[in-house]
Amino acid sequence: MRVLMVAPPGAGKGTQGAVIAAHFDIPHVATGDLLRDHVARQTPLGRAVREHLDRGDLVPDEIVLDMVRDALMSAKANGTGYVLDGMPRNITQARAVYQVAKALDMTANVALHLKADDDELIRRLLARAALEHRADDTEEVIRRRLALYHEVTHPIVRWYEERGILVSVDAMRPVERVGRQILTALEAMRPLVDLVPEHARRPVDLTGLGAAFGDG
Ligand code: AP5
Numbered sequence: 001m002r003v004l005m006v007a008p009p010g011a012g013k014g015t016q017g018a019v020i021a022a023h024f025d026i027p028h029v030a031t032g033d034l035l036r037d038h039v040a041r042q043t044p045l046g047r048a049v050r051e052h053l054d055r056g057d058l059v060p061d062e063i064v065l066d067m068v069r070d071a072l073m074s075a076k077a078n079g080t081g082y083v084l085d086g087m088p089r090n091i092t093q094a095r096a097v098y099q100v101a102k103a104l105d106m107t108a109n110v111a112l113h114l115k116a117d118d119d120e121l122i123r124r125l126l127a128r129a130a131l132e133h134r135a136d137d138t139e140e141v142i143r144r145r146l147a148l149y150h151e152v153t154h155p156i157v158r159w160y161e162e163r164g165i166l167v168s169v170d171a172m173r174p175v176e177r178v179g180r181q182i183l184t185a186l187e188a189m190r191p192l193v194d195l196v197p198e199h200a201r202r203p204v205d206l207t208g209l210g211a212a213f214g215d216g
Pocket residue numbers: 007008009010011012013014015016031032033035052053056057058059060061064085086087088089093124125127128136145171172173174175176178
């Protein structure tokens with residue numbers, strides 16, 4: 001299974017990425033985690049990107065693309081799929097990831113879109129700030145990250161919809177229910193992903209199916 005996630009800050013990319021990775025036994029490639037690790041180790045790359053992360057701005061496309069290229073090559077060498085968390089963030093990255101993956105015969109089977117309201121996202125990230133002290137979890141920077149999401153990231157959802165690989169999930173529900181809905185959808189698609197070409201598929205919108213997943 002090869003999955004990439006498109007979702008605003010706080011929607012649960014990290015949380016659900018770990019669930020998907022464990023379920024399918026695939027690597028969880030989280031660009032934010034990789035970048036924060038460089039910052040913590042004070043590598044040259046970490047020093048170069050630190051201010052971008054602290055301000056809530058995107059780091060240059062080439063930096064994250066190199067990371068993702070390495071991760072996909074390693075997944076290919078190990079014969080696994082992947083779950084990509086935090087990339088792509090704009091249409092340039094979306095096209096570049098597609099080209100890199102295509103050259104490896106590893107394009108995503110599913111683009112998973114997690115939908116949630118801004119007020120809830122801000123609440124979650126401020127709650128996390130009290131526990132984890134991430135440098136970009138101040139209210140001002142959270143609002144900057146959200147604005148950037150709406151401006152440059154959310155528009156790429158449409159691109160995946162047109163490609164027929166989009167699965168949309170309501171991420172406002174509790175963690176376990178969101179996870180159950182994602183895994184149910186991915187398991188249902190598993191037999192199809194290698195058999196039905198993208199152009200013959202249709203986007204899947206599960207955001208109105210609360211009752212079917214125990215919300216009734
Ligand atoms: P990144 O680490 O990707 O941060 P983000 O997109 O802002 O997302 P978060 O990690 O804050 O949230 P999440 O969606 O993963 O949610 P989580 O599961 O953690 O990127 C950080 C920075 O790196 C960027 O700002 C940028 O500078 C740079 N960067 C990264 N990728 C880049 C790229 N491709 N190009 C350029 N720059 C890039 O959950 C959040 C909280 O909510 C947790 O406390 C969790 O427990 C809780 N929670 C999760 N789900 C639920 C739920 N259903 N109900 C209640 N609480 C929940």
